[in-house]
Amino acid sequence: MRLARLLEQAHLAASGNTDAQVTGFAIDHRKVAPGTVFGAFQGARVDGEDFIAEAVAAGAIAVVTRPEAQVSGAVHIADSLPRRAFARLAAQFFAPFPRHIVAVTGTNGKTSTVEMTRQIWRMAGERAASIGTLGVTTPDESVSTGLTTPDIVTFLANLSGLAREGVTHIAYEASSHGLSQYRNEGVRPQAVAFTNLSRDHLDYHAGMDDYFAAKMRLFDEVAADGGTAVVWCGNEAGDWSARAVEHANNRGLTVMTVGERGETIRLVDREATQLGQQLTIEYAGETRKLSLPLIGAYQAANALTAVGLALASGTEASRVWDAVSRLQPVRGRLERAVITQSGAPIYVDYAHTPDAIEAAIAALRPHVDDRLITVVGAGGDRDHGKRGPMGRVAAEGSDIVIVTDDNPRGEDPATIRAAVMAGAGDGAREIGDRRAAIAAAIAEAGPGDIVLIAGKGHELGQIIGSGESMTVLPFDDVEIARECAAEGVTL
Ligand SMILES: CC(=O)N[C@H]1[C@@H](OP(=O)(O)OP(=O)(O)OC[C@H]2O[C@@H](n3ccc(=O)[nH]c3=O)[C@H](O)[C@@H]2O)O[C@H](CO)[C@@H](O)[C@@H]1O[C@H](C)C(=O)N[C@@H](C)C(=O)N[C@H](CCC(=O)O)C(=O)O
Ligand SMILES: Nc1ncnc2c1ncn2[C@@H]1O[C@H](COP(=O)(O)OP(=O)(O)OP(=O)(O)O)[C@@H](O)[C@H]1O
Numbered sequence: 001m002r003l004a005r006l007l008e009q010a011h012l013a014a015s016g017n018t019d020a021q022v023t024g025f026a027i028d029h030r031k032v033a034p035g036t037v038f039g040a041f042q043g044a045r046v047d048g049e050d051f052i053a054e055a056v057a058a059g060a061i062a063v064v065t066r067p068e069a070q071v072s073g074a075v076h077i078a079d080s081l082p083r084r085a086f087a088r089l090a091a092q093f094f095a096p097f098p099r100h101i102v103a104v105t106g107t108n109g110k111t112s113t114v115e116m117t118r119q120i121w122r123m124a125g126e127r128a129a130s131i132g133t134l135g136v137t138t139p140d141e142s143v144s145t146g147l148t149t150p151d152i153v154t155f156l157a158n159l160s161g162l163a164r165e166g167v168t169h170i171a172y173e174a175s176s177h178g179l180s181q182y183r184n185e186g187v188r189p190q191a192v193a194f195t196n197l198s199r200d201h202l203d204y205h206a207g208m209d210d211y212f213a214a215k216m217r218l219f220d221e222v223a224a225d226g227g228t229a230v231v232w233c234g235n236e237a238g239d240w241s242a243r244a245v246e247h248a249n250n251r252g253l254t255v256m257t258v259g260e261r262g263e264t265i266r267l268v269d270r271e272a273t274q275l276g277q278q279l280t281i282e283y284a285g286e287t288r289k290l291s292l293p294l295i296g297a298y299q300a301a302n303a304l305t306a307v308g309l310a311l312a313s314g315t316e317a318s319r320v321w322d323a324v325s326r327l328q329p330v331r332g333r334l335e336r337a338v339i340t341q342s343g344a345p346i347y348v349d350y351a352h353t354p355d356a357i358e359a360a361i362a363a364l365r366p367h368v369d370d371r372l373i374t375v376v377g378a379g380g381d382r383d384h385g386k387r388g389p390m391g392r393v394a395a396e397g398s399d400i401v402i403v404t405d406d407n408p409r410g411e412d413p414a415t416i417r418a419a420v421m422a423g424a425g426d427g428a429r430e431i432g433d434r435r436a437a438i439a440a441a442i443a444e445a446g447p448g449d450i451v452l453i454a455g456k457g458h459e460l461g462q463i464i465g466s467g468e469s470m471t472v473l474p475f476d477d478v479e480i481a482r483e484c485a486a487e488g489v490t491l
């Protein structure tokens, strides 16, 4: 496709000869080939503008970058928001995309909600896929991208490939990093959802308002004109939900509120059953009972938000409601890894924020007869301020807390543990080695007890070191829990 045509379709201007054929797009100069359009962006680690000359030498025919940047030997597509301009141009190249696209933002519940939306669509007979922390999940396979919201080129290329495979419905996760870096621009979701907001990523965002503003770009700018916004409004939902509704109204989106305080899909009652829960719902003037085969208020919230998205995408309501009772557990979200020889169930959950730990504990509590034993740790090179609160909520909700390591990355693991321990208090035990911590929890658990292993969920490795010296040691909480339970470890 000719550059001039792409520019015209994206409503962008550039000086110079725009006759050349475009062969691809890249944001990393090492991926530039002859005919590539290169996006040169100032990053958190390095300045992409420093690689412009190398990109041109490698065959870049155009560079999307700030007006102030120096480009010679290629067309300079100058824009004060180069990431956005690049995305818009790339979208013209990679189109067409699947017809039905929905997106989810919020601190917790994005992966679960996109995965449940994908499942609902599939059960309703649609060709559906999801993109998020678990990777790109299609009817046939799941491939990791390494990030929750992949970079813009990976994102658009995947959407395009999926469309070619016949996928018509996509649900993707919009992380705050992804939104502030314009990683999923260029396609306009017909429905967007907001799950909740609580402390996370304050190493990257200046404060909670800034973090929320990054998330609200999904409502303010990314969503399709005239689209729908699904907002979780549960009993626990604070001001952030109300503010998300305000953003949706200001943008002219159709608002669907969901939850105990929701108006579109009202959760009237929730009763735990042995293997899941029964939900009583009011929707479109009718009351219906749903049996959800998953435990915990948080999973009900995500399932109903997914219902909202599926309805907003035009899937037939009766098929959507039918699918709820057949939802499968999401990998690493309250996943029961094993039941120990003494009869204690061991759950693995991806809770890595204070709010998520609270939600996971609240989900398990009704099922605990005797003691809840929680294994918890916080990631390195991530928000330091969440560590103490993570320890505190774990200690408040559990009978025994074991503080351990979770992806120390470039930091000293003992320092991270000390911050979690400071919140967890004197009663908590500290066992740095994660396998030993899991073994200790399992050895401790007797009949009537439940063990919660928080933080890693579906992850398959322990990340140690950073940059050149980064290594990922194979580590799967579910597998380790099974091994420890099989060994019948004693201390
Ligand atoms: C802080 C952050 O979000 N960083 C991501 C971001 O980096 P950046 O734009 O700041 O890039 P940079 O590394 O400073 O480089 C600047 C530019 O120069 C280019 N470059 C760089 C080196 C080179 O040799 N040549 C070159 O052209 C880069 O491609 C980039 O365009 O864009 C990069 C390319 O897409 C990502 O790999 C990188 O993710 C890092 C590895 C990361 O750890 N990200 C995490 C924090 C993240 O994004 N997490 C979110 C949220 C998860 C959640 O919600 O919990 C996610 O969506 O996964
Ligand atoms: N609706 C919710 N409310 C509160 N906590 C939740 C909710 N949904 C999930 N959680 C908690 O957050 C953890 C992560 O859930 P999930 O992976 O769905 O979130 P996410 O938003 O995709 O996270 P990430 O930002 O890391 O991609 C779960 O294991 C659970 O402990």
Ligand SMILES: N[C@H](CCC[C@H](N)C(=O)O)C(=O)O
Pocket: 148, 352, 378, 379, 380, 382, 406, 407, 455, 456, 459
């Ligand atoms: N997407 C999250 C994952 C956190 C998972 C936890 N295991 C950790 O390493 O902190 C993040 O990058 O903050």
Ligand SMILES: [Mg+2]
Pocket: 110, 111, 112, 132, 133, 134, 148, 173
């Ligand atoms: Mg996720």
